[in-house]
Amino acid sequence: MPDFSLTRRGLLATGGALLAAPAIAPAWAQEFPARPIRLVIPFPAGGPTDVYARFYAERMTRELGQTVVTENRGGAGGAIGAMEVARARPDGYTLLFGTASTHALYNLVTRQPQYDAAKDFQVVATLGGGPLCWLAHPSRPATLPAFMAAARSANPPLAYGSPGTGTLMHLATEILKRESGDVPLSHIPYRGAAPAMNDLVAGTLALAVNTLGAGLPLHQGGRARMLAVASNARAPQAPDVPTAAEALGRPGFTAVLWHAVFAPPGLPAPVLARLSAATNAALADAAFRASLNASGIEPAGPGTPEAAAAFIAAEADRYRPIVEAIRPELDA
Incomplete structure (x- = not known):
């Protein structure tokens, strides 16, 4: 039987030196950047990405x-914006703000992918992101174990909502079901997280999954109850909410909608080094990290492009078993 547990991993492997620029490089690369940079966001405005x-x-x-x-180029689960960047000139002036969905899951869940997440991009850095959380309507049981116990005997089965089939939220909840003893929750895919949250607040949906930052206002306002957060430690913004690992007694259970920056393949080494160094400087800044934490985002630490690529490959590997297990649903 496949191992569905989410092993504890840091958001970013560190170590190793930054890519060094060659002693002799084209003048345009040495002067980078000489004009504004376009950062493509492959999802609509207003979401966690x-x-x-x-x-x-x-x-x-x-x-x-x-x-x-920044430029929002949403559509096709992030594929439209991703493909636009993959085809851009590899000069560092067009970048992609990708996610776990666009680069760890896309080639796993898509039968006829329009790009290769590993070959068609140069990874600049992973940045960390928002841990997932599960929220229930206030009328439902107040803890994750109690909710799962009620769901196990519910007739008809209780339903949970996600932003769509094949998203990280969907896959993580399917793992959660298995880690809770194969609880028969049914999945309702929505076209984005907001409609699912609306139905949750209205009481027509029992459970919804979102990022911590998106779920906090509902939890703090009493419109929904956060049952667990899939981070390594309890969130400072919601210290009353246990981690999923605590709630389930499953050490290492984590799930993060992480983000990463990508460029088209063939990016010159000096340009990659400049972008990597600037990103590391940002991630090391205490004020920047504090502003992210306040929004429910867990920033990664400084690292290298090579470590970032290895992290993304490892994330794809750990979600592969659950994708294979629910393939009929993905192909429906």
Whole structure:
């Protein structure tokens, strides 16, 4: 039987030196950046990816001395924006603010993918992101074990909502079901997280999964109850909420909607080094990290492009068993 547990992993492997620029490089690369940089966000405005991308763009503008302009290019689960960047000129002036969905899961869940997440991009850095959380309507049991116990005997089965089939939220909840003893929760895929949250608040949906930052206002306002957060430690913004590992007694159970920056393949080494160094400087800044934490985002630590690529490959490997297990649903 496949191992469905989410092993504890840091958001970013560290160590190793930054890519060194060659002693002799083209003048345009040495002067990078000489004009504004376009950061493509492959999802609509207002979501967790958009929030982090705008924080990142603002900070990188300061680090690079050139404006980093964000542009939302949503559609096809992030594939439209991703493909646009993959086909762009590899000069560092067009970047992608990708996610676990666009680069760890896309080639796993898509039968006819339109891009290769590993071959069609150069990884610049992983940035951390928002841990997932599960929220129930206030009329439901107050703890995750109690909710799962009620769901196990419910007739008809209780339903949970996710932002869509094949998303990280969907896959993580399917693992949660298995880690809870194969609880028969039925899945309702929505076109985004907001409609699911609306139905949860209205009481027509028993459970919903979202990021911590998106779920906090509902939990703090009493409109929904956060049952667990899939982070390594309890969130400072919601210290009353146990981690999923605590609630289930499953050490290491984590699930994070992480983000990463990508460029088209063939990016010159000096440009990659400049972008990596600027990102590391941003991630090391205490004020930047504090602003992210306040929004429910767990930033990664500084690292290298090589470590970032290895992290993304490992994330794909750990979600592969659950994708294979629910393949009929994904192909339906």
